[in-house]
Amino acid sequence: MGTESFIMAIDQGTTSSRCILFDHSGKIRSMAQKEFTQYYPRSGWVEHDPKEIWSSQLSVAKEAMESAGVSADDIKAIGITNQRETTIVWDRKTGEPIYNAIVWQCRRTADIINKMIEDGWGAKIKERTGLVPDAYFSGSKITWILDNVDGAREKAERGELAFGTVDTWLMWNLTKGKVYATDYTNASRTMLFDIHKLEWDREIMDYLKIPESILPEVKPSGFMYGYTEAEVLGGSIPIAGAAGDQQAALFGQCCFSVGDVKNTYGTGSFILMNTGDEAVKSGNGLLTTIAAGCQEDKVEYALEGSVFVAGASIQWLRDSMHMIDSASESQKFAESVNDTSGVYIVPSFTGLGAPYWNQDARGVVVGLTRGCTKEHFIRATLESIAYQTGDVIHAMEEDAGEKLKVLKVDGGASANDFLMQFQADIVGTKVCRPECIETTALGAAYLAGLTTGYWNDKEEIIAHRVSEQVFEPDMEEGERNALLKGWKKAVKCALVWAEELL
Ligand code: ADP
DSSP, X not given: OOSOOEEEEEEEOSSEEEEEEEOTTSOEEEEEEEEXXXXXXXXXXXXXXXXXXXXXXXXXXXXXXXXXXXXXXXXXXXXXXXXXXXXXXXXXXXXOBSSOEEOTTOOTTHHHHHHHHHTTOHHHHHXXXXXXOXXXXXXXXXXXXXXXXXXXXXXXXXXXXXXXXXXXXXXXXXXXXXXXXXXXXXXXXXXXXXXXXXXXXHHHHHHXXXXXXXXXXXXXXXXXXXXXXXXXXXXXXXXXXXEEHXXXXXXXXXXXXXXXXXXXXXXXXXXXXXXXXXXXXXXXXXXXXXXXXXXXXXXXXXXXXXXXXXXXXXXXXXXXXXXXXXXXXHHHHHHTSSSXXXXXXXXXXXXXXXXXXXXXXXXXXXXOOTTOOHHHHHHHHHHHHHHHHHHHHHHHHHHHTOOOOEEEEESGGGGOHHHXXXXXXXXXXXXXXXXXXXXXXXXXXXXXXXXXXXXXXXXXXXXXXXXXXXXOOOOOHHXXXXXXXXXXXXXXXXXXXXXXXX
């Protein structure tokens, strides 16, 4: 064993499995990543192979250890973070999945959800789970598997099956079936968990015909779950943390206090606000969810809002419009003009989320004049990411009754300085970008490190955030209001477009 020890973060995402080893100062020692297969068996259906999820994850873990030259003894603990809501059901005896993983994006259970809404479950689901009934969450996906895989329901009734989100599946495999558990944050995305009582909700389970024997134990995100079996990674390593990706990012950004907000600018954008002990009920269509923590019987909550198309609009400029060769090039074009020449783009390709909630809305470009150039178009697309984020933040401020002090950012598109400055300008708040934008993995590492005493307390962790870039708002209020007014008009156009003409 070397003199230095590390925390291993297992970061199991929607398109790739990654593993990062962090040292005591929170710096990355080594990292490995592997993409895996996406299956689209029908339109709107998305699946992963659970065994490929596990094998890719295991191989990157070994690779990260090898490239850092460390053995299991040098790893103080493992923290897991994962794509949320994705549903796996397996045989407890053999460990074999009985069906592919049904991925969070998969819409196959929309009918089950529509029926649920017709049957009047909307208010109850919101009250107990903090969510709105939707096919994204795990609940209806379990129902589908039990209804559609031969013999599954009978096996489940006999207690022979196990359901898990990806954290649970990984823990089961790391411990060779010794640990069957999930954490509060992952449980809070199943639409089966009462986020106030902190227990599985029997009434919802009964409605969805899900037996209790199929559900894992629920523990805090920072918790000693168990130990890896020696044969897996060459030694017995404590598994001491687990959290869904967005909650892990909130923790990794050190959003430990009430009112702290982070936004992850990826394909979509996920904005979460820590609301402390209070499960704030949104009047603006935001979700109420459990934040990651290390306490046994008490949790903290978060408000969550998402933007469906964020960085994806830049991919669209690159791959479909052929206006740029790389995502990062968008910055140069946007900065080459002073404004958008009055053009607004609303990239509501798949409808609009919070606070508008209209699934029929489609994208619009408005305000075109003969003077509009490609540069204006690119700038308007980047600005749309900031406007949409601003709309969610505004909804959060209303729900929480508090003005945002600082926005902490991460994710691929947060590398864009133009976007970050415009974001600061348009919400009138400073935007902080940490040096390490791997905040999701860092959050999982923090949870595991705090639980095992690798780090003493949150203060020690906060001290790691030494170098971060700050974007200060620098726009006159008059200009901001005028721009926002234009954006609201553009959104209205996207909504009107969704209406049928009588
Ligand atoms: P995900 O985890 O959702 O795959 P990432 O955090 O890896 O996303 O970010 C990738 C997204 O960020 C892509 O949609 C890409 O278009 C966008 N992106 C990456 N770099 C930039 C940049 N410099 N400017 C704007 N968008 C960017």
